[in-house]
Amino acid sequence: MKIPTTLLVALLFLFTITTGVYSVPDTFTVINQVDLQDKGIFISTENSGFLVSKDKGISWDALNSTLPEKTVYPFNHKEYRRITSFYIDPQNTKRIALSVSSAVYLSDNSGASWSTVPLGGAVKRTNYITSVALSPGNRDTVYIGTSFNGIYRSKNLGKSWEKLSFENDPLYMGSYFYEEISSLAFNDEENILYIACALEGAVYQSKNGADPQRIPLPDLQGEMISSVVYRTPFLVLYTERNRYVLEEASWRKEPLPVTVQTPIPDAASQLRLKKAADKKGIYINSFHASGDALQKLISVIKANGYNSMVIDMKDDEGKVVYNTALKLPDEAGAVNVRFDLDELIEKAHTNGIYLIGRIVTFKDPVLFRYRNNAYAIWDSESNKPWGNLVERDGKQVQTEFWVDPFSGEVWDYNIAIAEELQKRGIDEIQFDYIRFPSDGDLSRALFRYRRKGMSRIDALESFLRKVREKIRIPLSTDLYGFNSWYRMGNWIGQDIELFSRYVDVISPMFYPSHFPKSFKHDDDYLKWAYMIYRTGTGRARRITGERVLIRPYVQAFLIGNELAMEKPEYTAYLKSELKGLEDSRSSGFTLWNNSNRYYMLE
Numbered sequence: 088m089k090i091p092t093t094l095l096v097a098l099l100f101l102f103t104i105t106t107g108v109y110s111v112p113d114t115f116t117v118i119n120q121v122d123l124q125d126k127g128i129f130i131s132t133e134n135s136g137f138l139v140s141k142d143k144g145i146s147w148d149a150l151n152s153t154l155p156e157k158t159v160y161p162f163n164h165k166e167y168r169r170i171t172s173f174y175i176d177p178q179n180t181k182r183i184a185l186s187v188s189s190a191v192y193l194s195d196n197s198g199a200s201w202s203t204v205p206l207g208g209a210v211k212r213t214n215y216i217t218s219v220a221l222s223p224g225n226r227d228t229v230y231i232g233t234s235f236n237g238i239y240r241s242k243n244l245g246k247s248w249e250k251l252s253f254e255n256d257p258l259y260m261g262s263y264f265y266e267e268i269s270s271l272a273f274n275d276e277e278n279i280l281y282i283a284c285a286l287e288g289a290v291y292q293s294k295n296g297a298d299p300q301r302i303p304l305p306d307l308q309g310e311m312i313s314s315v316v317y318r319t320p321f322l323v324l325y326t327e328r329n330r331y332v333l334e335e336a337s338w339r340k341e342p343l344p345v346t347v348q349t350p351i352p353d354a355a356s357q358l359r360l361k362k363a364a365d366k367k368g369i370y371i372n373s374f375h376a377s378g379d380a381l382q383k384l385i386s387v388i389k390a391n392g393y394n395s396m397v398i399d400m401k402d403d404e405g406k407v408v409y410n411t412a413l414k415l416p417d418e419a420g421a422v423n424v425r426f427d428l429d430e431l432i433e434k435a436h437t438n439g440i441y442l443i444g445r446i447v448t449f450k451d452p453v454l455f456r457y458r459n460n461a462y463a464i465w466d467s468e469s470n471k472p473w474g475n476l477v478e479r480d481g482k483q484v485q486t487e488f489w490v491d492p493f494s495g496e497v498w499d500y501n502i503a504i505a506e507e508l509q510k511r512g513i514d515e516i517q518f519d520y521i522r523f524p525s526d527g528d529l530s531r532a533l534f535r536y537r538r539k540g541m542s543r544i545d546a547l548e549s550f551l552r553k554v555r556e557k558i559r560i561p562l563s564t565d566l567y568g569f570n571s572w573y574r575m576g577n578w579i580g581q582d583i584e585l586f587s588r589y590v591d592v593i594s595p596m597f598y599p600s601h602f603p604k605s606f607k608h609d610d611d612y613l614k615w616a617y618m619i620y621r622t623g624t625g626r627a628r629r630i631t632g633e634r635v636l637i638r639p640y641v642q643a644f645l646i647g648n649e650l651a652m653e654k655p656e657y658t659a660y661l662k663s664e665l666k667g668l669e670d671s672r673s674s675g676f677t678l679w680n681n682s683n684r685y686y687m688l689e
Contacts, residue, residue: 232268475527
């Protein structure tokens with residue numbers, strides 16, 4: 088019996104089919120899926136939509152009619168939203184469903200045209216869709232899997248949705264978070280839903296709606312699960328290099344008809360990665376970046392065998408804290424010199440220390456107020472600058488000041504600072520607060536610089552594209568811990584997978600104190616801290632496909648109930664975090680303590 092092939096892959100430029108090697112045209116830069124069917128080769132791409140080849144890859148036709156386009160810099164050509172999955176009905180190969188992170192589409196004519204499957208109700212705007220499946224025996228039934236919200240089913244082509252719930256759900260991770268669903272397949276004959284979780288390295292089956300049961304898998308030799316497909320009477324599992332057919336309770340390994348060839352990073356990228364690799368250090372705020380205070384912290388770095396330091400160049404208050412020659416920060420009232428940049432660079436390099444310049448990007452009180460709030464996020468109801476108001480001493484106080492991440496002028500303001508730092512000899516640029524606000528009444532937030540059709544992910548991708556045009560030294564970004572544990576771009580725009588295509592280093596903030604206590608929590612707090620860093624770093628590495636270095640921030644401060652810890656316990660706490668990183672093979676780390684009191688170190 089012939090078994091159609093489905094393969095989920097990342098960063099492909101060439102693939103081999105049976106006996107020949109066929110090139111995907113340069114514009115089709117990154118392929119996410121390949122599905123071989125009798126009627127052709129179907130692929131979904133990073134930027135070029137859904138494609139088919141009917142001549143074994145010699146030529147390609149786009150099947151993008153009505154599929155969603157991105158609105159991204161430089162805004163001069165068509166690019167399509169990344170297709171996160173697609174599913175071809177095994178009983179009717181003209182029927183195809185595909186998903187992007189925020190929508191699902193259905194075709195009944197092999198992709199010649201598409202209709203939108205309505206989402207709503209149980210499916211929220213922030214849900215990040217990672218997989219889709221059709222029920223071959225019921226045309227109205229559609230399943231979607233998400234990055235962190237579980238599985239949903241519609242029995243009426245999207246008119247209403249229900250979240251699948253199980254009494255003892257192995258996919259549930261606590262605090263309303265679920266394991267990422269990377270692929271779904273359905274066996275109508277036995278009413279079995281197959282669920283693949285690539286980041287966990289597991290496949291489950293739920294029969295007749297019962298609790299999912301883990302299916303014993305063969306030795307995958309470290310390869311990530313790509314997808315799971317059911318074609319009567321076989322369950323087929325695909326990895327990056329092989330496929331495994333489950334037959335009579337035994338797995339049979341077969342080579343893929345498609346041989347994946349991953350491109351080698353260009354020479355400039357390789358040099359940046361080599362330069363930025365294995366950096367271990369501490370964060371130093373700008374008030375401690377000169378004189379005796381700096382010397383004491385350099386002593387801490389050297390005493391612990393570290394080799395890097397992160398220092399603010401534009402801080403959380405929007406202040407440019409070095410002796411800049413740029414005119415706009417001075418005009419905006421942002422310049423507040425706390426150290427001489429050239430002296431700092433010389434001091435770092437004399438001591439063999441790699442210097443990383445931190446730029447707080449879209450949280451910027453100075454630029455927020457500049458030119459009568461010209462660049463501030465706006466309040467659609469009050470017709471004033473938007474802000475997150477909190478009550479303090481009986482008064483409503485604004486605690487954070489956000490500029491509009493859709494604004495090209497805001498991008499250029501931050502890029503100019505990065506360019507100056509590069510020119511003057513800093514080793515790496517690090518962008519923090521490269522996101523949209525997460526707190527406050529976001530329903531009233533109006534983004535006046537938003538182009539038609541532009542999403543939050545589009546805004547941050549546009550900024551990073553423009554940065555990458557200008558910055559040739561290593562580039563890093565800081566991300567929320569959860570935004571590195573999962574794909575969560577629909578929330579505040581931070582899409583770790585997308586960021587990894589532009590930067591060299593990603594620094595997740597896996598602070599245990601910032602994770603809900605019910606999230607995969609072990610009774611032993613130190614073991615839990617170890618797990619957060621080990622598992623979180625491993626997941627970030629898998630999501631990004633090893634394109635970037637993962638260099639997490641490490642919690643070197645105590646907060647909340649942690650303040651009750653005595654020295655032996657908090658020293659062991661820090662060691663647990665660092666051991667988790669060591670076991671996950673992270674590329675270094677940065678200790679974070681805002682006051683620079685690194686008392687948790689021995």
